[in-house]
Amino acid sequence: MATRNRTFMFKRYRDALKTVRLPSYTSDAGGGGPVIEMTNKQTRSYAPLSTIDPGTSSFVGTPTVGLPPAWVDVSEEIAANIQRARSKLSELSKAHAKALMPSFGDGKEDQHRIEALTYVVTDLLKKSEKRLRKLSAGGPLEDSTIRKNVQRSLATDLQSLSVELRRKQSHYLKCLQQQQKESSDGVDLEMNDSGKHSKSEDDGFDGLGFSEHQMAKLKKSEAFSMEREREIQQVGESVNELAQIMKDLSALVIDQGTIIDRIDYNIQNVAATVDEGLKQLQKVAFVSIIFFHLSPSRAKSETRGNGNVRYSTCGPVLSDVGSLNHQGDSLLILLLFNIINMSDA
Amino acid sequence: MVLVSSVRDYVNRMLQDISGMKVLILDSQTVSAVSVVYSQSELLQKEVFLVELVDAISMSKESMSHLKAVYFLRPTSENIQHLKRQLAKPRFGEYNLFFSNMLNSTQLHILADSDEHEVVQQVQEFFADFVAIDPYHFTLNTPSNHMYMLPAVIDPPNLQNYCDRIVDGLAAIFLAFKRRPVIRYSRTSDIAKRIAHEASKLMYQQESGLFDFRRTEISPLLLVIDRRDDPVTPLLNQWTYQAMVHELIGIKDNKVDLGNVGKFSKDQQEVVLSSEQDAFFKANMYENFGDIGMSIKRMVDDFQQVAKSNQNIQTIEDMAKFVDNYPEYRKMQGNVSKHVTLVTEMSKIVEERKLMLVSQTEQELACNGGQGAAFEAVTNLLNNESVSDIDRLRLVMLYALRYEKESPVQLMQLFNKLASRSPKYKPGLVQFLLKQAGVDRRTGDLYGNRDILNIARNMARGLKGVENVYTQHQPLLFQTMESITKGRLRDVDYPFVGNHFQQGRPQEVVIFIVGGTTYEESRSVALQNSLNSGIRFILGGSSLLNSKSFLKDLEEAQRISRSSTGVV
Incomplete structure (x- = not known):
């Protein structure tokens, strides 16, 4: 992969032109520079990016360094x-x-x-x-x-x-x-x-004890x-x-490999609308998938309207959990409730 | 020499040395080049938090000096003008300018002159000036792609632009590979000859320093051919996955817009079809339609298996595992539904337009002799009410290309029939095609009936029988590649430019089709490369054709040459 760096030539041209340009330069000083945005934080790890060397162009109307x-x-x-x-x-x-x-x-x-x-x-x-x-x-x-x-x-x-x-x-x-x-x-x-x-404890125990x-x-x-x-x-x-x-x-x-992950798609579609739609979509998908896979009576509930699904979830899952019989029951119930609840949130 | 990874490397190198938050600014062409190889989430990883088009970025005046701007643009005069304005009133902390091709010194001067605030950090040429849709297939998305059919006298400035774009693209390809090729072209095509000569001039004279990589291996070959040498391939219906999607629905920069096929939810309306990101697609893009059906069924079964295992949640670990696997699961779900949707929609179209029936005759016309039977079959299809207008037109075109000389009378009958059945087509389009791409204009033996060797081979193939009547056609490109592999590409048909001849067999060959490539040809190249013959082929074109876009170019060229005949 060949590349060609033209920076040197560019800078040479730029320097050559600078000497010609200097006199007429000061006129546009103070011409509505960008506003500095102040923040009330004192300590910032952020170093403001200034590429302009204040030494060489201090008298020139360079844009204010925006924070x-x-x-x-x-x-x-x-x-x-x-x-x-x-x-x-x-x-x-x-x-x-x-x-x-x-x-x-x-x-x-x-x-x-x-x-x-x-x-x-x-x-x-x-x-x-x-x-x-x-x-x-x-x-x-x-x-x-x-x-x-x-x-x-x-x-x-x-x-x-x-x-x-x-x-x-x-x-x-x-x-x-x-x-x-x-x-x-x-x-x-x-x-x-x-x-x-338990090596240490078992050391030397005999048949009698x-x-x-x-x-x-x-x-x-x-x-x-x-x-x-x-x-x-x-x-x-x-x-x-x-x-x-x-x-x-x-x-x-972002889900990788989908249209939302395409650069050109993101340029076309202003982010806000996409995100909102995505959020809604995921909410629905999440609820329905949890429901789909947890409830044994899913065939029955599947036929119900979308809105019903969410509420009908608790019933079958709960009764289902009751029949489960092994350790961790209580936790599972807790988890299920939480997941169901958070999908509602 | 793999296209996709070259462009990815270029993008990586642009972004990696610039720390902090960045804005990436592209133009309408480079956005395609970057989008097909790089994803939004990868950009985010490189701290690129805003991507904008160069003409849109000047809309806003607000300062964003906390961002560093990375421009990646084609060195066109419009882009230089945009930059000139934007550098005069800088909005970003610093400016890093990357161009996809060679800047001339005037452009460099303009830029230097407008950088009064000295915000430009670097000016570089990164030669990613092509759209790498697949590892061995690129397109240039050239605007006004019909130009190649017009005689040079009609619109010289636009034809020059067209040629320049292609020469730029070819130069970038070889700069990206760090090679200087020997160049050949198809003899009968003026435009191929012109592009070959201009490319040669650029690589061996104007920028010979840039192209001198001091390599000792055998030079790669650049073969510039003309779409009109094989007008048949873009006229055929396709039955392998990628080609079929492009033919029936349309692929643009590895995206499929389902908007005009049916009603879909917003996230399904446009889908990505990329061999780099989608393993299922990669494995099946060259398979034929019947096999795709089977593969999709298997994929659905697998998915159900996973779904079932997710259903069996009994312990916290199961639960935790489920939530862990959920993103993966959802991705799988998205992919399954994407492919199922595509195949379902295509099946509908096939049924609706009776494409099985149509395609059988198309393949007969393209591959086998037998004029009488062909005439009858075409006539019957023209009479068939369920055959669509575009399919009728294509059938007549295929018949005309094949039996141009043999049966002018019957051809006339078909023209008349077509005119009465499908009046929406301007009369004379088929004749225009013959004028453009008739037997006298073509290089190479399109139907394998000029050369005694080819005739013998075709007969042998006929005896062997064909596996699948719908995919028996081989594009002319297949023969061309075979000839190159065997070192038998004839100098008379494909002359060299200048005195740079091939020393021995090339290991890398770039075949560029002026006028556009098809996915059928792309498949042919991929299959050829998988044979490991010792030669690697890369296919490129000015555009990516399906029958619709090929016919559109043809119509446009016909319209222009009609309106200008009075002038010339």
């Missing part, structure tokens, strides 16, 4: 938050790995750490998501298009981060449940991987499983929170 609009600060703040969330997330995944390592007793510390980190990341995501809304507001057409695009781009980042967090959590959750199952499933299993799970030891262990594992249950519940809740964030974001993120 960027206030929303630029917001977007930078969000970007910084995303950055922080990302680094916290990698800490979290390390903590997960550590917590899953076989150990009894002092898992509490890890647990707290995980809780704290999860909270921080989720909080950062939630905060960013809330700030993100501030970006879209009226104003001149071009500016609002830019904002919308900045918003989209940040939303895409946020979404991928949320997905990552969720993946990590559900992986952690799965491992937790597996461990729980193993520890409560029976002693045999425990015996078999005793080497893996077997059943007592077992009893003690059983009790321990009961307590342990209660504890784990709680953990699972916690993770479940944060998954739930994430689902909310995801849903809010998905209205902003």
Whole structure:
């Protein structure tokens, strides 16, 4: 891919012309330069872009260096938050790995750490998501298009981060449940991987003390499983929170490969109208898909009008959940309700 | 030498070194070039938060100095004028100017003169001056594409513009590949000859420094041919996926507008059909219509499978997984419904216009002899009420091209019949086609009946039988590529420009069809490349034809040459 850089020639011409031009130059000084937009924030990481060297052209009526609009600060703040969330997330995944390592007793510390980190990341995501809304507001057409695009781009980042967090959590959750199952499933299993799970404790136990030891262990594992249950519940809740964030974001993120992702389409169609339509569309799609796949009685409800679907959802799903019979029931109900509710929101 | 990735690389290089928020400003031509290879979400990743056309950006006066402007424009005089005005009153923090082709020094002077505020950071030439619709197929979307049919005396300035655009496009292709080709053209075409000579002059004289890449390998070949050497291909109905969509609905820069086919919801009204972004399309774009039906059925089945697994949500993990996979799921859903819609709509059209029936005769006319039977078949179809006007016209044209010399009397009868059945066509259009692309004007052996070797081969093919009557036609391009592969492209028919001859067999060949390419030819090129014969072919044209646009060019050319016969 050949390219040719003409900048040198261009600058030479420009410099040559400058000397000719200088005298008549001052006349258009102060000719309605762009207005400086002031923001009340003192600290800004943003360096105003000035390509004009004040030394060479100070007396010339160059355009006033416009400060960027206030929303630029917001977007930078969000970007910084995303950055922080990302680094916290990698800490979290390390903590997960550590917590899953076989150990009894002092898992509490890890647990707290995980809780704290999860909270921080989720909080950062939630905060960013809330700030993100501030970006879209009226104003001149071009500016609002830019904002919308900045918003989209940040939303895409946020979404991928949320997905990552969720993946990590559900992986952690799965491992937790597996461990729980193993520890409560029976002693045999425990015996078999005793080497893996509790090396130090099992060291040197003999045939005689077997059943007592077992009893003690059983009790321990009961307590342990209660504890784990709680953990699972916690993770479940944060998954739930994430689902909310995801849903809010998905209205902003562009589906790749679709017409909305085409550059020329975006030029033709002024962003505002597209976005609104998209939002509505996704709302409908989300509700109907959740409904479609959760309810066994979907054939019946499918025939109902679109508007009815939303309300008729709760009924069959609830009765359905009642018949489910395994751990996590209550969580599932919670989740379902939340998803249904948030589609209404 | 892959077109799509070259343009993508150019765009990447434009954007990567400019940090911060950017606005990308394009013109009506570069917007196509960028849109087919780069997506909006990719632009967002590069912090391009506004994309505008160069004429629209001057509407607003508001300052946006927090944005850096990246211009990517063709170096036309209108664009330079736009820039001149915009540089005089800068709105953006800095200006980075990229041009899709060579700037002359006058243009550079104008720009330098208007940059009083010294806001321009760089001026570069990035040669992405073509629309890379597929990896081996490009178009130039040349305006007034009928120009190639007009004699040079009718409208010299516009013909010059037309040639310039094509020469620019060809220059950009070879600059993007960093190669300088040897150039050949089809002997009987004035316009192909002119373009070949102008390209050669540019590459070997005017800008010989720019084109000197000091490469030691064998030079690639640029072959400039004329659409009128093969007027049959753009007149045929198509039965492979991509070609068929273009023929029946229309593809523009890899987008399909369903607006005039039926009523669809807003998000379905226009769909993207790109081999780069859509795996299903990539796998099936060259398959025939029957197989597409099967593939789509499989895709729907797969989708239902996924839907079913999503239905079985019992635990939180299932739930989490479902929400995770939801974007993917929705994408799949969108794709399934897109292809189902396209195929359904095309089936309707096929049924409505009795295209199976029509196409059988078309293929017979294009591929096999037997004038008596052909005459009867065409006559019957002309009498058939359900055959549409455009199909009637095409049948008569195909008959005329084939039996131009053999049976003038019967041809006359068909002309009259067509005039009485389909009065909306101006009389003489078929005759105009013969004048333009009749047997005496063509280079190459379109029907494989001039050369004893070709006749023998056609007979052999006839004996073998054909797999599918609807797709038996091979464009003339297929033979041309075969000749090049075997090193048998005749110097008499396809002379070299100047004294730059081919030293040995080329590894890369760009075939440019003045007047436009078809997707049938694109398919032929893709299949040829998949054989790994050691030669890679790239196909390009001034425009992307279907029968409708080919006929429109023909009508326009006829109208102009009629109105100007009095003058000349």
